[in-house]
Amino acid sequence: MVIMYDTERLKLISPNKLYLDSIMDYQKRNKEFLEIWEPKRPETFYTAEYQRAWIKAEQKEIKKLTGFCMIIVKASEPWRVIGTIKLSNILYGNFCSCFLGYRLDKNETNKGYMTEAVQKMLQIAFDDLNLHRVEASVIPSNEPSKAVLKKAGFQYLGVSSSYLKIYGEWHRHELYEYINPNDEPSL
Secondary structure, eight states: OOOEEEOSSEEEEOOOGGGHHHHHHHHHHTHHHHHTTSOOOOGGGGSHHHHHHHHHHHHHHHHHTSOEEEEEEETTEEEEEEEEEEEEEEEOTTTOEEEEEEEEOGGGTTSSHHHHHHHHHHHIIIIISOOSEEEEEEOTTOHHHHHHHHHHTOEEEEEEEEEEEETTEEEEEEEEEEEOTTSOOOO
């Protein structure tokens, strides 16, 4: 089953085998651009076998509601992947929260696409998944990513030292949150 959401200029689509070639093309053409912001990837990451397994794993998480990943395409170019966005580590019960992560094609930055995608994912998190809170973390030097979060309405929480291992080294991150505006605050 393929899940799809539309925004003004984008389509967010659940990863599926119809997009395998486009996903692989996206990963390869953005390898150097993205590697400084991400975990160190094995060379097998850029193979069809690895990406097929990734698609299957993401579909499983969506089905279990433990993660909600979408590939991003422009409505005007519906077969060319320009990014991914994900709500990960979804937990319900008293926590009812998740983490947001995203990545965008090097040639599509500074056009408002990621802010548009983040705003849609917040709507999905709160209206469709009934979550209370979405958290995001950013390496302090990643000004474009911080700008996306601020434009989308995230609130700054503080800094966590040695938070995530990025490209083989532990980095501190700035933490941001967005609380579901429809939830009543407790007294």
